[in-house]
Amino acid sequence: MSAEANIRTLTIDEVDVSARADQTILEAAREHNIEIPTLCHLEGLSEVGACRLCLVQVKGARRLLPACVTRVEEGMEVTTHSPRIDRYRTMVLELFFAERNHVCSVCVANGNCELQTLALRLGMTHVEMPYQYPQLPVDASHPRFTVDHNRCVLCTRCVRVCGEIEGANTWGVMGRGAQSLVITDLKEPWGESETCTSCGKCVQVCPTGALFEKSRAGMRAQKHPEFLPYLRIMREGEQQ
Amino acid sequence: MNAEELQQLAAEARDERPQFDYEVNVCMGTGCLSQHSDRVKNALEKEAEISGRKCHVRRTGCMGLCAAGPMVLVEPAETRYGHVHEGDAQEIVASLGGDPVARLDPQLRGYFEGQKHVVLENSGHIDPEKIEEYIARDGYEALVKAVTEMSPGQVIEQIMKSGLRGRGGGGYPTGLKWDTVAKVKGAQKYVICNGDEGDPGAFMDRSVLESDPQRVIEGMAIAAYAIGAAKGYIYVRAEYPLAVQRLTVALQQARRRGLLGSGICETTFNFDIDIRLGAGAFVCGEETALIASIEGKRGTPRPRPPYPAVSGLWGAPTLINNVETFANVAPILRHGGEWFSSMGTARSKGTKVFALTGKIQRTGLVEVPMGMTLRQIIFGIGGGVPDGRKFKAVQTGGPSGGCLPEEHLDLSISYDALISAGSMMGSGGMIVMDDTSCMVSVARFFMEFCMTESCGKCVPCRAGTVQMYELLTRITKGVATHRDLDRLTDLCEVVGATSLCGLGQTAPNPVLSTLRYFRHEYLAHIDEKRCPAGVCEIGTGHPADSAEVTVAGEVHV
Amino acid sequence: MSLYAERPPLPSDDKRWRIVNGTMRKHGYSRNALIETLHTVQSSFGYLDEPSIKFVAKSLRVPLSQAYGVVTFYHFFSLKPPGKHTCTVCLGTACYIKGSDKLVVETEKLLSIKAGQTTADGEVSFTTARCVGACGRAPVVLLDGELSGQVGVAELKAQLERWVRQ
Amino acid sequence: MSETKTLATVWLDGCSGCHMSLLDMDERLIELSSQFSLVYSPLVDQKIFPDHVDVTLVEGAVASDDDLRKIRKIREHTRVLVSLGDCALTGNVSAMRNQCGPGPVLLRVYSDGQKAPSMGVPALLDRVQPVHEVVPVDVFVPGCPPSADTIYRVLAELLAGRVPTLEGVAHFG
Incomplete structure (x- = not known):
């Protein structure tokens, strides 16, 4: 197949854009510096399409589509921002803030939190919905890391990195609906996990203060998920 | 088995x-057994033997009118009895050939007049655990015909012609779905029958599986032939043990x-079916969640596309239809697509089985041609609202549906x-209130349902249903x-527009439809602190009693 | 030492483990058989506990976290042993319209437990169901698995009192 | 130049950090004081909330019955109500007790066998609420505390007769 046959041209926010046929709307947009907010997406991990923040309008589609999993098509007309989409995104973000206990001022991730940053970027100045204040545990049994379920947004990045990159499958999700929790093994204390390799990848990819390194808890520690794509490329290179 | 053998078998069974x-x-x-x-059957068998009459007592599946159970049908007279007890057996046997036992006829006629049985044509007439009885009533004729005389394309053509649409809820054209899967290239393809009947208030799938399981198997086999699949799965709720047992036997x-x-049929066509048990998750009615569940995982849906037709079970092209949809397939091939499309409305063809329940005289299963009005079903077949009460609403579509008021009774379905x-x-499901x-x-009842059944993957559904x-609850x-x-209205819009799956x-x-037709009831709760139906326990109306209530209750914007 | 983890031995001599093992063998110890196997464990033992989940997970080479995720996702699976008797009130729409919510309130009052719990003496477990598909007979209650239709509050109370008194 | 407007600031259940941040405006306070007259504030000696106030900045969440009475009265007499800082906006640290209710909190504080006082101190509400859950709020200023720059910007915009937009400027925490 020739290179041209693999190229699709489309418009994103009325800008002409070309992309490879196997790229998603999100990838095409980011390559052209068009910003679409995301939370569960992380380069280097599989997509789950769960946070719904990257929903965009595609002309002709009956529903809004998640940019992270929707492939580009020839002639596609994509709108990433409109009053309606922006309003939905803000409300979705409010739902995140209201469902658990995101107290930014006393959070270890304050200043380095993707959820907090999204609120700033999307202009969410307050939450219209009542906060739920669920009683959720903090597990500090691991010698180096802590999981604070109060800050968890259930993006499952930790679950994916642990299964897809580290291959340990220590992290999983239990329960369903609002009762869902990320767990290690059979919901055992993290420190007693028989599968955890203590590699810390889950901590680096966590977008909020749900997973953090104990030693840097008070230091507004920045996370470093940038290693992922490189790791992936290197591994794929080894396999070839 | 080939066509001749099938005919021979059918003839033998009929000769009996x-x-x-x-x-x-x-x-x-399930209803009558409860x-x-x-015991009624045992008593009838005993009496028949004592009387020495040439009388065959048969176990069958559902006859439809569960409210009048246990039900008995005497053929060839087509006499139906309801509320039959063991003690009635002697009288029933004695009456054979004579006048029916008048005291056992709870005015059942109105219920069956006006119905048109396609899916339920064998229900109540055959023993679900005897394949011969199914074959005697033209069972497997369609499969044999399809496999030996028709090309897969011709089968799909008939289904397309019939205008059959998915009976599980969405109403996607079945022929189109089959055609899509047939056209996708793949060495391995799958047929899945969705028997995860999760809608509370609907039990037609359970009934079909209990009463006429071969019909579903035949439909699946025809589908497999049409799309080129060799393996099928029936996903049944574990809550339906009788259906599982009868399906296993079938x-x-x-x-x-x-x-x-x-x-x-002595061709190269291979197909077999396995049963998979659901484990109590409504969301598994969603195609991609159902697939995840069959794969042994958490039943969480994933974004579509890719649709299961392209990438389904273990990544292979997969056809998923509901029990009732498959149950329609054999008659369509037997009588032709035109026959099917001659029933119903312009865009909704054939018949539909409804589970008529709630505040209604005659509860049970009814099968009617599409296009019948709600009034005909509820007041004609169902006999209207009992106890001299007034009809208020009918709920259709389960937790995804809505409540329709009296003004819509003449809506043709x-x-x-x-x-x-x-x-x-x-x-x-058709629940009369x-x-x-x-x-x-x-509305709150349905929202609680959605909240506890939400899989938790996407935030609008996980957290939005809790908020709603x-x-x-505050309103009640x-x-x-x-x-x-x-806020409620805003949330309805956002959750509806941004959630990942159906x-x-x-x-x-359910909130939107009640807001649309019964807004006055919402306002009565809010403005007058009053529940018009007298259901909600609303306090004294002095919110100052509780500090929390004070905060929540008194403020007007 | 084998490079691949061997399948774990049966947890005990209990014959029921052989039934469980049979289900897994039937499916070629495939990961896909997780839910089917858990069904077998639950029908054999009445519930799933940690050792049994671990045994199944390791036999099928399913990560522990995923096995636990599956068990807790499906409401049919129970992590606690059931009581001697079980009472399940259907909360499907038809049953709800016919007043099954009152049956729940009365049962909770009489047994002094909430839905999903078992009485302290282990006599009665009380659960609710989403819909058992017997809507024509609403409201419906399952007593020790047996379905009763058109159940009134008095009737249900009488049965529960019989169990409690025993 | 427009005529002088009246400004009030209120301190509900918060740490007073937002007020500290207000004072952090330093010399800009002088500039603003020529256009605003501060008619009610924990920083000035005025015990009664005036009948008409143009702008009121509210710090803190609504945590006691006294807070509740106050905020309702303030809303009635204020034209533009500004929720200042995370406690007013989200409940923040004040609302962390909502996970357990006020009981365990009082028990922890009065653990030496004393009873929690019931006279002369406001009763705690069952639930700490953000201000907008109780009365309508016109402007939301996130931050713990909002920076002096943000507060200045808000006040300057209000003076100019505009509704301040803080998108991309002020964040929670």
């Missing part, structure tokens, strides 16, 4: 019948007769008419404000 002058069918579906219809019998397995009225066909039902409480549930408690009502996308429907 003249040996008997009378056939007494006893319903042994009223000990098994599969064994079909295999033994060579109607499943390899080289079906079709997929599109129900949607434009703010409800849905769904799988066919009278003036003792509070519509805000009903709490707002509805009489502490809500107009600001709460606005569960979340339709979760607001």
